[in-house]
Amino acid sequence: MTAAISKARRGDPVIILEKTVQLGKKILASGNGRCNLLNEQLDSSFYNPEARPLVNSVFSRFGRNEILNFFSELGLHYYSQDGRIFPFTNQAASVLKVLEMEIRRLGVKVEYGFDCLSIRKTQNGFSLQAADGRQQTGQNLILTGGGCTYPAFGSDGSGYKLAASLGHRIIKPIPSTVPLVVKDPICHLLQGQRIIARAQSRIRDKVGTPVDGELLFTKYGLSGSLILDISQEISLAINRLNIKDVSLGIDLIPFIEPKQMETELLKRRKTGLSPEEMLTGILPNKLCVAFKQLFEKDNPAKAAAKLKNWRFEVSGTRGWNEAEFTAGGIDTGEIDIQTLESKLVKGLYLAGEVLDVNGVRGGYNLGWAWASGYIAGLN
Ligand SMILES: Cc1cc2nc3c(=O)[nH]c(=O)nc-3n(C[C@H](O)[C@H](O)[C@H](O)COP(=O)(O)OP(=O)(O)OC[C@H]3O[C@@H](n4cnc5c(N)ncnc54)[C@H](O)[C@@H]3O)c2cc1C
Known part of the structure; x- marks a missing residue:
């Protein structure tokens, strides 16, 4: 949509070919329906290293300020919460609506239900064929088919296939920002329970940076914002590098220092509390029951140490229906970082998640x- 807008603002005729019956379905789902549309701190260090030259080049021309001006001019009001920017309405639908209004104002034609199956380079440009037999031609083509996550919203990896058919190299797409599969019966027992915790990944001998946030126990393992935040490197290790030795160390009580925790548990034991009551008021009741065996077997010092670093072996990640982003995609080395034009196919431009660019x-x-859509549309 931003590609169509910047192109149409230059006075060029534009047509959007959209597979589903609606544009921007993923926007509606983003940020739990609130749409976290940007971050105050926007620079390439928040993206995968291979993509940084391209990301730098795009943001140097259309970065945080330009994106916010763009939305302001469309009439969207927004606010920041811990650096994350949301529409003032707290409705992702507002973000989608202002984009649709601008598309309409500019007279951009949208052809819905156009499920593009093939792209052929012709002498004058491109010829596209849809699943229902429809055809479209154009002088230039901006391919913005997205990644593989939440295929029900339209993007199912077909953008990669179309780019590959034109000769582009695809870095294996893997789910990123995704819940983790952990075969620990405690997860099943505690499913649905949320706590604030701190997690640290261990991939072979490499220990990651601690991350704080909300942990959600599920019947298959672990989820919640904490897990989504830490899952990128874990998914890469498991799904791309085939590393089996991956675990998480979770501090279930991050708000109490280890020594203080030990002292508190010793004090509680002296008062004659039952094993089940030892963590009452510290952890939700369901967890007090789940962890009671710690106080039947171990002394309080050992129990405190375990609760501050509970180890979960990670056996896998959940799939495309639960991941927020795709890591991988079209090799950014094959794109002109100034124009976003393919270095392999003249007149073909690429933008968005279909490229091997993934941010935190x-x-x-x-x-x-x-930003990438807007810059691709300018050229
Ligand atoms: C649940 C969820 C929550 C998210 N929340 C956030 C958030 O809060 N903040 C954030 O920054 N990111 C968030 N994201 C990620 C963000 O939504 C995507 O990175 C972003 O939408 C990518 O934009 P895109 O235009 O490249 O691809 P998409 O938004 O996926 O759009 C691609 C479009 O191409 C169409 N298409 C695909 N294949 C074809 C084809 N063969 N023929 C015709 N049309 C086709 C699709 O139907 C779709 O309309 C979230 C993602 C999910 C799944």
């Missing part, structure tokens, strides 16, 4: 989609 959570993926 917090508005970075939409930030990339807005």
